[in-house]
Ligand SMILES: Nc1ncnc2c1ncn2[C@@H]1O[C@H](COP(=O)(O)OP(=O)(O)OP(=O)(O)O)[C@@H](O)[C@H]1O
């Protein structure tokens with residue numbers, strides 16, 4: 001278990017998208033927290049709010065640049081009620097999440113089989129690995145401009161962008177999962193009469209699930225940051241676009257609301273994934 | 288010893304040698320092994336650590352190819368693992384994502400047996416290893432001894448021609464170990480199985496085997512093969528009396544001498 005966590009953190013830190021990943025790695029470490037640790041977390045957030053409040057009270061910055069908690073709260077209620085620019089907040093969030101989930105869905109359904117096959121058959125790896133290794137370290141926004149030229153400014157280019165961003169971490173996790181597989185599992189299955197296909201579906205796939213899940217969580221983190229930044233570059237809807245648009249009009253209270261919503265949804269998505277992980281891979285750590 | 292009368296050869300190992308690695312860095316693990324395993328036999332292999340016992344088992348199982356020589360099963364050369372040769376590993380490789388039932392049913396399912404038959408086989412062998420009640424459990428909920436019993440049931444469920452076991456009880460405590468020895472002896476007797484069993488415990492070998500194969504230190508060669516029948520005596524009398532008989536100590540000392548000479 002400890003090893004797994006370390007790996008997960010390593011992968012998180014390596015990836016290019018850092019803001020969202022800090023959420024993930026912190027959460028991983030929090031798995032078994034005691035009462036004091038919980039109190040400390042609450043205290044930290046209390047202090048952050050307090051400092052925020054004190055700074056705005058002292059009037060170091062004008063409220064246009066740094067709105068106080070009360071102002072942000074009001075902006076939040078206003079956005080909840082009237083939406084932003086007449087479009088309800090749910091529509092913005094929905095637009096963002098549609099892009100995110102479509103991309104993740106396709107990333108999972110291609111990266112998992114291709115990654116597992118790459119780990120299993122060296123020839124397939126020879127074809128795929130160098131391509132993934134080449135584009136993985138590129139900042140997604142670097143090739144986003146090309147995607148916009150080819151596919152337009154709509155959802156298609158964004159979904160392809162997010163798909164590419166999410167594909168690499170899942171693929172790499174799958175390859176490494178197969179590499180680390182306990183060979184005795186494969187040998188014993190063959191000695192029990194399993195053919196190649198059975199070994200793959202009944203042994204290799206389930207045995208790789210813990211790492212696949214870590215890969216998916218990393219992919220969500222990367223895709224989520226990429227999503228927000230891509231919406232800030234070119235979009236007409238979405239939570240990232242809302243923040244960008246607000247900054248054009250110096251509505252810093254809306255920017256705050258946008259950032260807080262992004263942070264909280266990121267944490268919720270990761271919590272959901274960890275919940276799924278506990279349900280599906282209940283045997284994790286007993287392998 | 289009566290079984291010896293109608294020997295039927297099952298596995299023939301001809302002049303087998305095994306070398307790990309390439310040229311300069313190579314290790315000769317096994318040298319000129321000749322051995323015949325007959326149907327219904329319980330063969331125990333003894334030898335100092337690193338002498339190539341596990342390597343020999345892997346050659347028979349089909350996990351590795353010998354550098355020279357051959358392993359024949361009923362006249363055909365062994366080429367990769369298959370379900371006629373079941374393997375029990377030292378640490379049970381049960382699949383943690385399956386229940387005990389599913390683990391035991393794995394082999395028959397892979398062979399596409401009818402559902403009802405799979406269920407009967409599973410019930411029979413779980414009962415045979417005294418685990419009828421544990422079928423719905425996941426394997427990580429079991430103790431070490433229970434796990435190894437599931438592993439044995441899982442292999443037997445395929446009715447393999449031979450069961451290959453690599454120090455299967457090595458990690459168990461003395462009491463559990465004795466129970467397991469009794470269990471495997473009874474299973475062997477009841478189901479007329481053929482067993483190839485690696486151990487480094489001389490007593491274990493003598494209490495289970497018809498034939499005890501003693502190997503030299505690396506590179507592993509067969510030094511001597513002892514025909515013994517203490518396991519049959521145990522069926523007639525019970526374990527304790529066998530241990531205190533003179534024949535037993537004579538054979539045991541002889542084997543101990545060979546092994547000690549190897550280590551010095
Ligand atoms: N995969 C391998 N590559 C290189 N050398 C190996 C490999 N496996 C085993 N050996 C070597 O072959 C020799 C025999 O090993 P093997 O595992 O068969 O011994 P063993 O009799 O089973 O020992 P033990 O009683 O400790 O299990 C040893 O010297 C070992 O170092």
Ligand SMILES: [Mg+2]
Nearest residue numbers: 340341342453
């Ligand atoms: Mg060994």
